[in-house]
Amino acid sequence: MAVQIEKVTPSVGKRSAARTLLDYATENWTLFLLALPGVALIFLLRYLPMFGIVVAFEDFRPQTGFLSPWVGLRNFRLLWEAPVVVRIVKNTIILNLMFLIAGLFSQVLMALLLNEVRIALFRRLSQSLMFLPFFMGWTIVAMVMYGLLDYNVGTVNMLLGRMGMERVIFTQDPKPWPWILTALRVWKGTGSGCIIYLAVLTGINPELFEAAAIDGAGRLQRIRHISIPMLVPTIILLTLLAVGRIFYGDFGMIYAVVGSRALLYPTTDVIDTYIIRAIQSTMNFGMSTAVGLTQSILGFIFVYGSNWVARKYSEKRGEDYSLF
Numbered sequence: 001m002a003v004q005i006e007k008v009t010p011s012v013g014k015r016s017a018a019r020t021l022l023d024y025a026t027e028n029w030t031l032f033l034l035a036l037p038g039v040a041l042i043f044l045l046r047y048l049p050m051f052g053i054v055v056a057f058e059d060f061r062p063q064t065g066f067l068s069p070w071v072g073l074r075n076f077r078l079l080w081e082a083p084v085v086v087r088i089v090k091n092t093i094i095l096n097l098m099f100l101i102a103g104l105f106s107q108v109l110m111a112l113l114l115n116e117v118r119i120a121l122f123r124r125l126s127q128s129l130m131f132l133p134f135f136m137g138w139t140i141v142a143m144v145m146y147g148l149l150d151y152n153v154g155t156v157n158m159l160l161g162r163m164g165m166e167r168v169i170f171t172q173d174p175k176p177w178p179w180i181l182t183a184l185r186v187w188k189g190t191g192s193g194c195i196i197y198l199a200v201l202t203g204i205n206p207e208l209f210e211a212a213a214i215d216g217a218g219r220l221q222r223i224r225h226i227s228i229p230m231l232v233p234t235i236i237l238l239t240l241l242a243v244g245r246i247f248y249g250d251f252g253m254i255y256a257v258v259g260s261r262a263l264l265y266p267t268t269d270v271i272d273t274y275i276i277r278a279i280q281s282t283m284n285f286g287m288s289t290a291v292g293l294t295q296s297i298l299g300f301i302f303v304y305g306s307n308w309v310a311r312k313y314s315e316k317r318g319e320d321y322s323l324f
Contacts, residue, residue: 056290075290084274089247092270096246098182104239106190108231111197112223127198130191138256141184145257149180174267181257181268185250200234201227236310244303247295249273271295 025032051066056075058068079085110130117123133141148155149170157167170176204226212222249270258268275288 052289053293055286056293058286060285060289071286075284075286076294078284078287079290079294084269087266088269088271088274091267092247092249092272095178095181095249095268095270096242098178099185099250100239100242100246102182102186103189103193104235106186107193108197108228108235110190111194111201111231112227114194114198115201115227116219116223127191127195130194132191133188134192136188138253141188141253142257145180145184171261172263174264177258177264177268181253184257185253196238197231197234200231204230236313240303240306240310243306244299246302247271247298251276 054066055068057070057072058066059071059074060068114123114127117126146154149157151157151167151169151171154170160167170180208226209222212226217225249272251270251272254268254270254273255276258264258273271291275291278284279288
């Protein structure tokens with residue numbers, strides 16, 4: 001007996017898929033309703049402003065708005081032909097790499113140390129004290145820093161003077177400032193950054209540590225062979241997200257701490273601070289938009305490149321650490 005096989009046409013398949021989606025939306029309309037404010041907010045604040053990219057290719061004037069004269073890639077040439085472009089790009093990358101490496105090390109280390117504390121009260125108190133700097137604005141942090149580094153009344157220079165050593169004029173020497181900014185970033189962000197890693201550690205099955213202890217593994221061995229491997233996926237994920245903003249300088253920190261001290265620009269001037277000064281002096285909105293578009297494109301390339309590296313690494317280990 002011949003068996004007839006009914007052939008499903010693509011249009012029928014599409015109607016079936018649409019019907020399934022409609023049924024799912026009908027059954028879960030409350031979930032869609034809950035997600036609607038967040039989706040609308042993301043659309044209004046993230047996707048709708050993308051239309052402003054057109055300003056990067058115009059000689060933007062407030063009087064004519066988006067109908068300003070079209071200049072093509074002239075704004076991009078103004079940026080990349082600037083005499084300080086090599087300096088600001090190099091400073092942006094170096095500072096962000098220092099922030100990323102130092103912040104990652106300090107946050108993971110602090111999470112591992114807090115996870116080993118067995119006195120709950122002491123752990124909560126320590127975590128609260130470390131989290132406190134996160135709520136301090138960079139202006140307050142800058143005031144505290146200059147209270148330590150000021151030439152006349154700074155604590156550091158007063159200690160140097162009492163030890164018979166020469167005082168240091170920190171505001172005139174650009175060499176130590178990448179390290180100073182990194183120290184400030186670590187001090188301010190370690191307490192808040194370690195929360196994610198601490199949450200991962202607290203979610204590990206305690207039986208793994210108990211079994212390792214029964215087998216004779218010490219505390220350091222348990223950290224090395226259980227805690228750190230469990231943190232690797234989270235470390236890679238957060239690193240991939242941070243790499244995407246490697247061309248964005250922390251404008252709030254640098255502007256508050258460094259300010260307009262031109263002697264410190266050789267090591268602290270980044271793309272964002274340079275653009276703010278350019279806008280204040282020339283009011284060139286097209287070039288600032290071109291910079292933002294360039295930063296986004298380079299960040300996109302860096303994220304995909306680092307994600308490719310993470311995927312190759314995860315394939316060798318038989319796991320998936322990639323972001324997409």
